Amino acid sequence: MSTDSGLHVPGYVRDHDTHPPLDYPGYKSTALRHPKRPLTLLPHMLTEITSPVLGQDRLGAHDHDLTRQHDDEPQGQRIIVHGQVRDSDGRPVPHTLVEIWQANAAGRYLHTSDNWPAPLDPNFTGVGRVITDAGGRYRFVTVRPGAYPWKNHRNAWRPAHIHFSLFGRAFTQRLVTQMYFPDDPLFFQDPMWQSVPDEKARERMLARFDHDTTEPEWALAYRWDIVLRGHEQTPFESEEEVLEDDE
Amino acid sequence: MSTHPTTPAQTVGPYLHIGLPWPDGPFAVAEGTPGAVWLRGTVHDGAGAIVTDALVETWQADPEGRFDHPDDPRGARSLPGFRGFGRCPTDASGSYGILTLKPGPVPGPTGDQAPHVDISVFARGMLHRVVTRLYFPEEEAANAADPVLGSIADPAARATLVARREEDGYRLDIRLQGENETVFFDI
Numbered sequence A: 001m002s003t004d005s006g007l008h009v010p011g012y013v014r015d016h017d018t019h020p021p022l023d024y025p026g027y028k029s030t031a032l033r034h035p036k037r038p039l040t041l042l043p044h045m046l047t048e049i050t051s052p053v054l055g056q057d058r059l060g061a062h063d064h065d066l067t068r069q070h071d072d073e074p075q076g077q078r079i080i081v082h083g084q085v086r087d088s089d090g091r092p093v094p095h096t097l098v099e100i101w102q103a104n105a106a107g108r109y110l111h112t113s114d115n116w117p118a119p120l121d122p123n124f125t126g127v128g129r130v131i132t133d134a135g136g137r138y139r140f141v142t143v144r145p146g147a148y149p150w151k152n153h154r155n156a157w158r159p160a161h162i163h164f165s166l167f168g169r170a171f172t173q174r175l176v177t178q179m180y181f182p183d184d185p186l187f188f189q190d191p192m193w194q195s196v197p198d199e200k201a202r203e204r205m206l207a208r209f210d211h212d213t214t215e216p217e218w219a220l221a222y223r224w225d226i227v228l229r230g231h232e233q234t235p236f237e238s239e240e241e242v243l244e245d246d247e
Numbered sequence B: 001m002s003t004h005p006t007t008p009a010q011t012v013g014p015y016l017h018i019g020l021p022w023p024d025g026p027f028a029v030a031e032g033t034p035g036a037v038w039l040r041g042t043v044h045d046g047a048g049a050i051v052t053d054a055l056v057e058t059w060q061a062d063p064e065g066r067f068d069h070p071d072d073p074r075g076a077r078s079l080p081g082f083r084g085f086g087r088c089p090t091d092a093s094g095s096y097g098i099l100t101l102k103p104g105p106v107p108g109p110t111g112d113q114a115p116h117v118d119i120s121v122f123a124r125g126m127l128h129r130v131v132t133r134l135y136f137p138e139e140e141a142a143n144a145a146d147p148v149l150g151s152i153a154d155p156a157a158r159a160t161l162v163a164r165r166e167e168d169g170y171r172l173d174i175r176l177q178g179e180n181e182t183v184f185f186d187i
Helices: A199-203 A239-244 B140-145 B155-159
Strands: A078-087 A097-102 A127-131 A137-143 A148-150 A156-158 A161-166 A175-180 A220-223 A226-228 B036-044 B054-060 B085-089 B095-101 B106-108 B111-113 B116-123 B130-135 B164-166 B169-171
Touching: A097 A137, A127 A137, A161 A226, A175 A226, B036 B054, B036 B116, B054 B095, B085 B095, B111 B140
Parallel strands: A078 A220, A078 A226, B036 B169
Antiparallel strands: A078 A137, A097 A127, A097 A161, A148 A156, A161 A175, B036 B095, B054 B085, B054 B116, B106 B111, B116 B130, B164 B169
């Protein structure tokens, strides 16, 4: 595959079917912010299969525990949010930065543009960072975010969610997404949720209640696994092996 | 064929500023680094208005075209003080700025690629990132031979990826839609 001066590297799968379209009229702000020209195919070369190697030096002492970033504890339901980051080949993605941000328990963000009449919490910033362990696992302690209104359509409310940002090990794997909670009654009117065309794909944004991880007299728990794009070539690896790797 | 379906993207929303910017985000190298250049630009929407709530990220090789990454078949090579990655939210004037070193040429499957910087743009109103590249105006010969630029037939479209030289660096404005819309990539 390589010429005298050439360097061929394995690329990543293209997973367009999973993602929402950039032009989605139900979410009004997309109208002037989506390209109208067709996208140009970018072959995966060295710049695309690499990405920054970010270490523990990016983390502060309490970045993994959003309930311990102030003198007192925030209001709200304390929850553990944890899971595994894998690629679509089933391989864990170890040592990768996971960044989250969220509203407080009342549905208010600590942001100058968020002015709806819900209280701020002096003990909650709503920002967390961790690096996945050798098995691709991450774990945060936080409070369950509230729903909040926005102006996309009349009486619009965002379902409770936590924003997630992931790097993976390649530029192609970069992903910003949102984690939702099971049985939220607001999905039916939420264009963000509905922008994902495939219903099964929407469900991959849902955490599940995880009783085994709850801590008695302390915290409820949710598990959310995140799957980033894997390589184009399938490794010779059985589904069983992948599942065994899980716990 | 992959066995596990991937997790969908969602927008960064209007409150990305609480979670994503880093104090050192714009500095892929520290201020005062010899040879450092600013990559600057303004992000515009389809009406030509500035976009003040976007986040621009850059990823690139070092001045010798190397990456500090295990998947580079030539071996990982770190250049102390150089992160290769920049992250900057757009400000009240819709502008971003990343201080970095100009990358060297990077090998591709059919020969060298011209020096380039991969760029991701995230914003409220964008359900997924868009990806583009920045190329350097003084690299005329390398740009002419670059496989990615060469795959864009329309010279005006190609030109949207070539930065303009400025006093202390380069400028690449990003137009998300409309006249002179930036070329974005299917990545």
